[in-house]
Amino acid sequence: MPLLLRFYRELLLLAAALLLLLPAARATHIVGGELDLQYQRSNIYRVSLTLYFDAINGNSGALDPSATIGIFERGSNRRLRNLDLPLTQNTFVPYTNIACTIGSLSTRRLVYSTELELPANTYNAPGGYYIAMERCCRNGVIGNIQNAPDAGQTFYLEFPAVVQGGQPFRNSSPRIFPPLSDYACLGELFYFDFGGQDADGDSLVYDMVTPLNGHASTFDPRPAAPFPAPYAPIRWSTGLSQTNQMPGNPTLGIHPRSGRLTVRPTRLGLYVFGVRCAEYRRGVKIGEVRRDFQLLVIACSPNQTPQMTVRGPGPGGQPPYRPGRDTLRLLPGPNRCLSLRFTDPDPTSRLSVELRAVNFPQTQVPVPSITQGMVRGPGMPDTLTATLCFPACFNTRGRVYQLDVIVADNGCSLPRRDTVRVAFTAQAPPNQVPSVAMVAPPTQFPISARVGDLVEVELLGLDADQDVVSLELTGRGFTPASVGAQLLAVTSGPGRATARLSWRVDCRAVARGLHEFEIVAAANPCQERQTSTVLVIPVRVQYANVAPVLTSSFPPASSAPGAPPVVIRLPLGGVYEATLNGTDADQDQLTMTAAAGINLAAAGMTFRPSTGPGRAAATFRWEANCEAARAEPLDVTFTLSDQTCQPQPQQRVVRFEVERPPVPDFLPPNVFTPDGNGLNDHFELASMLPPDFCDQRFAGVKVFSRWGNRVYESKERSFRWNGRGVAAGVYYYQVEFTDGRRFKGTVTVLPK
Known part of the structure; x- marks a missing residue:
């Protein structure tokens, strides 16, 4: 018996505690809210919950420091995770017109937010996902739903998989619904823009939906974690429905494209309503956001339309x-x-x-x-x-x-x-086009000019309406700046403009010949460009060039096509001199040059030109040396150039060769008798070897026995081997030159 009494006592205490909790739960006065999911970077998103709280009647103890959301897979309703969102903002929602503020309506905007990761290997279900948060309770005086004080709220958002077709699929939910703090007046048309924006440019469609009640209640106003779908809707009062959520004529509705909310209320009171915003990409729905909110209807002072x-x-x-x-x-x-x-x-x-x-x-x-x-x-x-x-x-x-x-x-x-x-x-005021003319037209067209001439033409632009007029220069098929032409001394002003076409003709103009310059007068009345008829100024550039003439004291060259050049041969140390002359009928400045594949001075050559207008001369001298021999074939190109726009250089190519000394037949002796009788006592080759020439010089001789032993060696060209100290027999010799040539043979040493 004592045990049973103790049980009933604890049961009564628990019931009393629950009764004490009920007023606080019923006094939360959540006005509404919505969820938001925004892409940040990589696989990171920011999820936010915005709650609207009755700042007049709400219980401050119900201002939660955090909110818990759940993320579920659509279709299977499989829970993927729960997440706590900390409170990050707490502000008041302003009225559209501050002067219309009333003491019975004030709303706070609470934002709970944090970042979360949506890995591609987890959030890839084709059907997508949804986020939910459940909380109780609503305002007890709501007039369009049943049992309002005990009604909970479920905030709901759908989003697609973050990878589709093997590729990342980035998406942010629509950021909709500017916060509403206004009230509606009985019998007056109420309107508010609930239209939102989408960061991805997706199409948005709005409609009215029944708010969700969910699982939160006065006994469990803040579930530890939201339940998976389905979520029970609120129950409408008699005569009301999803398409007729509050008494009005017209009833509460929203434009499907603009998101404009309108109603003309016919009854006083506080009314809850639900709005859904669905997002479409390429005609396919990929997500949705719901807002749960309420609207207060009061009797307002009469106001007539202006x-x-x-x-x-x-x-x-x-x-x-x-x-x-x-x-x-x-x-x-x-x-x-x-x-x-x-x-x-x-x-x-x-x-x-x-x-x-x-x-x-x-x-x-x-x-x-x-x-x-x-x-x-x-x-x-x-x-x-x-x-x-x-x-x-x-x-x-x-x-x-x-x-x-x-x-x-x-x-x-x-x-x-x-x-x-x-x-x-x-209509804009009437306007006449401007005009352009030459102040003193030339007597001859086209204007004739040579390279070096200065062409100048004075120009005048006029506008009868006194609009600011300017002169502009272009060219037919070319740009004036590319040939050095320009407008100088330009003046622009109301009704009048002057300029001078100035062109110092240079070589850039030779290839085209005829240059047609176009001049227009331009005005810009009422920001509408108007131009005169085109004034064409033709300038023909006269140009001709006679090739210069090159003569020299070199032997005459063959005129046959492909004939080899003249060859000048000298022995080593020999000297050759020549003169060159150039003339030009156009009296162009002449230059004369000599060039070869090597430095002329190194090859023993000197070239001294003297140049001037229409005439040039030069002296050439060559002292044959080994550097010239090494460079063979040594071709020197003598060039006479006229300095003009289209030069016609004249050239003469001469080949220079160094004579080599004659090479005797190599008939070496093959036997000698070192007996000291003065006859055939030595082995020597000086008169039989090629003569030394530049880099082709005697390097040495070596004599070997039949077993490969060296028995004699000398670096002297005039060597004489007497055979002393060696036995009679056959020996092998090798003579080397600095250019790599070798002479080999045998010689027999006879007995004494």
Whole structure:
């Protein structure tokens, strides 16, 4: 019995503790939120949970320092991991119009965020994955769902595999839904832009969905980890559904492409709603994000729509513009302004003006004379007026432009607007093209010039409309700068421009011959380039060249094609001299050179030219040496060049050779008797060997026995071997020269 009483006592204490926890759980007042997944680098992503918290009625004890999410595989619902997200931001959500702030509505924006890795070898399922987070509880006064105080929330996001087709598949979820802190007024149209952006450029589609309840409850308001899908939805109140989430006419809806949320509420209260944003790439859905949120509807002070009239240019008393029926015409002249008049029945209304281009660039819209002002304020008139003036150059080029002129008041919760769509055309002032002419035209065309001449032509550009005019130079088939031509002394100004075509003709102009320079006068009225007709200035470059003549005291060369050059032969140390002369009928500057494959001075050659206009001369001297012999065949090219645009050099090639001394027949003796009788006592070869010549010189002689033993050696060309100390018999000799030649033979030593 004591044991049973103890059990009941502990059970009652546990029930009491749970009852104490219930108010805190019911007081969390989570307004809504959404998940976000953004690619960072490599396999790293940043996952974030944004929660919107009721800052008026919420229990501060329910501001969690962290949030736990779960990542699951779609289809199988297999859990891959849980992850705690720390709280990183805690800010207030501002109203669209701060002046409309009410004390009963204030929202905090809580962001929980961290980085996580999605390895390619793990997150590669074709069906993709989803992230979920569960939390309780909602505001107890929500009027469109059943059992609101006990309803939980599940925040949900789908994302694709990070590798597809064997390649990395990078994707960031849509960053949607600007935070909403506004309220709606009973019977008034409420609108808000929930449209978002996608970092990958994917297509976004929006629709209304039923918010998810999930598994969180007052008994377990913050599960240790979210459960896998499926997640039970909230239960709508009688008469409401996914397509009719709150009382309204029209009911709450969202544009599938723009994300614009609209409703005209017909009942006061607090209403929860759900929006889904799906992303598509190449027509295939790859992910989705859901936002769970709520909207407060209150009774607002009456606010009437401001009114606006637009009048076109012209004298006073012009009738008002009729949208859809009239087209205003802005003609050239001083009056290109629209008159705008704004009224508002509400006292002390502050109006603002906005202009939106419909079918032309917004950058072309002028700024009105006023953009905002007070109606019926102290000392203020009942009507605001503004002018919208288009610049003189504004030109629609025959098209009908449309411009929305929007006036908005500062009413709550959202401003009322009146929009007038103005259709209009605009013409730019008429303009004449500029003209260009030569101040003093040459008497002859084309202009004739030679290399070295200076061609100058004075030019004048005029514009009857006094637009700033300039002169421009081009060439037909060439660029003037490539031949050294340019415009000098250029002056540009309103209605008048002057310049001088200046060209010092040089060799760059010879190949083309005829040069046609094109001159235009250019003006830029209303940022539209206009040019005159093309003025052509032809210049023909006259050029001719006669080849110079080269003569010399060298023996005449054969004129036959392919004939060998003249050869000059000298013995070593011999001297040869010659003279060369050059003339040129064009009196061009002449130069004379001599060149060979080696340094001339090293080969014993000297060349001394003297040059000048139309005439050149040179002396040549050669003293034959061994360097010349080593370089054979030694061809020297003598060149006479005329310094002109298209030179015609003249050349003479002469070959120089060094005579070699005659080589005697090699008939060496093959026997000698070293008996001292004065007859055939020595072995010698001096008179039988080739003579020494430059690098071809006697290097030495060696005599060997039949067993290879050296018995005699000498470096002297005039050696004499007496055979002393050797036995009679056959011996072998070898004579070497410095150029590698060798002479071998045998000699017999006879007995004494």
